[in-house]
Amino acid sequence: MLVVDTRWSGQTGIGRFASEVVDRINIPFARMEGSLPPTSPLDAVNPARLKLGRRDLVYSPGYNAGLSRSRQLITLHDLIHLQVPTGAGRAKRVYYERVVRPAIRRAGSVLTVSKTSREAIIEWLGRDASGIDVVEVGNGCSPAFIPEGPRSSLAEGALVYVGSLMRHKNFEVVARALRLRPEYRLVAVVRDSVGLVRLVDEYGIAGQVVSAPAQSDAALAALYRGANGVLLPSVVEGFGLPALEALSVGTPVAFYGGARSVREIVGSSGVAVDSAHDPEAWAAAMDALVAHGTVEPGRAWRERYDWHRVGRNVAAAIEVANG
Template identity: 30%
Template structure:
């Protein structure tokens, strides 16, 4: 069975969908009777490209300003997709939003419906393109993979499709996310001026949907001694509308108790995840919430909201708050600092919950979906 996978997103710095695709491809390599051809936007290859860092392209900001630029780029990609593609391809898998044209069976992955709930998180030109293309892509697909049952359910309602069109393939945590000894953490943590279990961590693109403003306010409300002992580290690159956080972020950074680390290499993120007192992830909407799983697999307690798909990931291991609950977030942070027994219970519960997920399982479910799609 020969599968064509659109891997163009791997040209960009790897955030959620990029990590999904890279890990899925690696895991699918171990599935029997399955061969992958990866389309990189300019041609075809059998290997994954190296991860890009921020600043990889100067074109993206221009696309937001040039009328028709998204359509022109898509036309060019379609031509490159058609050129050089093996005639033996049995099925095409599109892992991000909307598929290119393909005459054979198509499977897509629908990670979330953020553009419906929070359209302001998308550039206007991109939002128009999503609205124009996504419905067509859903109709084109024989099967639709989702990361969670939550997304499958809301997509069924929105598109008016039956459950037989959907396959839930939960994500996994990469092997780099695992508990680490304090000694093994020292080099990376010292480079950021922190000690093991001596800081809180936020991971994610800086945009309003991630609710970072609540974290900044809650950390500022901690007693000064705790703010000094447990600074807040924020990892992630700026996202669309991230400038809405500018004033609060500037105030927080000026206090010296919050540090904005930007986009970091994967191994550094894994070390910081394993060394944190807790991951704070109060996002308003997620199709899965991969950092939550990665933190639990690292032995780090998680603070999150009981919204969208995240309870499917954290189960009973999460410390849940409401998205607007400043006082509740402060209380949970203080408890994770002062109550060592509670911290240990959260750590062990998270490690057990994380064992329910793996990229191997995701790949097996995905490979079975390919077979179903080929059967028609």
């Protein structure tokens, strides 16, 4: 029996991947039972997984696995939990070594979304990698992100940042660069509005930053269309969805050139910043975005990053893992 973990949900990251891919799995499956969220530490001993047998296969669109007699095919979008130290770093390393790695080893395969993440996973697996198929299934972009459509007045003449305030997202370099360019405005789409206000006040840029709540695809596309450019200063990413979305509507992107997965997407169509933490370099990148105008929009990125293709790749990987 195939069991799919359908508990992942949301508009970004794993939640978006899950909502797009699960509906495209054209193989009969049962849904993972239980009220635990997939991110709960208790999910490692989820009774719904414990009761499955050796002939069963669990597929998760995310990184979660747990104790079970079944095989577990998971999707590791990135290894940022291990690459960027945090307060919970030790617990996450233990989880990946004691739960995730054995599940991957037993399944004989693991899925991921980019070439960069695939290389990172192979390096992390080390000796185990020789017996494991690390499958790059890709990632997709919503059909809302096209050049045609409304342009947000909120973002008109402004720059846009979409993401969190987590350490690896590197938002502080944007704040420092804005202080060097008081004539520029930023629309920041972040969930942590309290944290954003704190940073904005700390850097004295309150008059330059507008906070926008989580957006629907249509509203986010309108923001991108109305903006002079999108800033993606992350030091590491498993993929880099804001870059893909912006380019798909024809809006240029400035990104840290060392974030290889973002470079995979952007190529030569954006402004690559050599230094992750130099505000002068990021201020210059803002200048370039304002002067640049638009990029050739849409089609090439939409064809390469198509959810139907991703769904087919996931379904094919499940069939192989299921024997």
